[in-house]
Amino acid sequence: MTVNRRSYHRASEAERREDLIAATLDCIAEFGIQGATVRQIATRAGVTGGLIRHYFAGKDQMLQAAYRKVMTGMTETAIAAAIEGETAKARLRRFIVANVTPPVTDPRTLSLWAAFISHIQIDPSFAAVHRENYLAFLEALETLLTAFFREENRAVSPQECRRYAVALNALVDGLWLEGTLAADMFADRELAENALHSVEALLRLEPGGLSAEER
Amino acid sequence: MTVNRRSYHRASEAERREDLIAATLDCIAEFGIQGATVRQIATRAGVTGGLIRHYFAGKDQMLQAAYRKVMTGMTETAIAAAIEGETAKARLRRFIVANVTPPVTDPRTLSLWAAFISHIQIDPSFAAVHRENYLAFLEALETLLTAFFREENRAVSPQECRRYAVALNALVDGLWLEGTLAADMFADRELAENALHSVEALLRLEPGGLSAEER
DNA sequence: GCTGGAATTATTCAAGCGTATAATAAAACC
């Protein structure tokens, strides 16, 4: 006897993988990593559970792909904001501000980020993803800083430049955390302004040396 | 017929709760929040699963108690380090350094912290725990800063002081993250020194104004 | 030394987990 079987749409490999990853992130954000079960994810993506094993070797590999997606999304948003600046100073400023402003400061993104961070110690393959993105972020900052110092005719050794990048990275990450976890405590542009003033101070610029708009 | 039944030790309520919470944290750190199952936790604590329901209304409540434990542990370590300083400057310095030095920078603690952070959006009662501790940390910083500025005979408005506290909190959190997640990238005292130099810059002190040991 | 009540264990239960496999619908091919 034949079974009543759903008809279905046959999607391209690329978009189906996208859908599955998106559904995975939805589930993690909504129910936590414990709630991101194969069945929930499949339901959210509008498919049945078995399909996941057709696109990924297992649930873990899908989680890892999802992690990559979140991290590259965050970094790329900030980098994309930076390249629109005309001067090195403007690029640096835009980069800083982008990192403490929506859509980067977003509770959902933070949840996802934290969920994955907490799994780094458990699954070493997650550590590799983190390392990749940390280094990319650091390098982006170092590049922006080097260009900025050159523009200002200020001689800064590579070692010092790296120190600055590490500190700026910390400051930006920390403000991102604060701004996302306690958004109600800060006025609209308060965090962005604090970020700019703090970066000015960190780089030992005169007040306004970064935050002031050039004409 | 009677069953072969383990004999058991009857602990005081306080220490049994402590044991259960400690076992919970062990399991989360080792297997992630998904691996922190009632059975695993019970095994780790040397009891059977049913006992958990005798001390907590359910697994979730135990998780929340565990979260409280982690956070107060972190803040208290830093605050305890601070009070040993003789001058306000020394207290501030010790506070900063303690936050980017073991035992605060510890992969296990970071895992736990991240696991709980990722559940804030899901369970609002976790948000309350976070808020409590964030405010406590911010206030500790503000107190240290106020005393320091007074000691230096420097007039700083409360608003400005809060701005500084927010920035310092961000920097410290960020360096804590970097130092714990990429510990291999930093030499022994590198992060602590970077932290002190960065705080100096943030507060617009002259170089050495905080990091240099007074005689 | 009993004994009543609380702490703890052992066991059970339904639900849900990730994965494996076979059947089937949709597309691709010639």
Next chain:
DNA sequence: GGTTTTATTATACGCTTGAATAATTCCAGC
């Protein structure tokens, strides 16, 4: 337009989950 390929569904399996319950052991107060 029939045939092959493959993406997708349906179903099953063995395990684990959090919780509930009943049986047992311990301890305090008498």
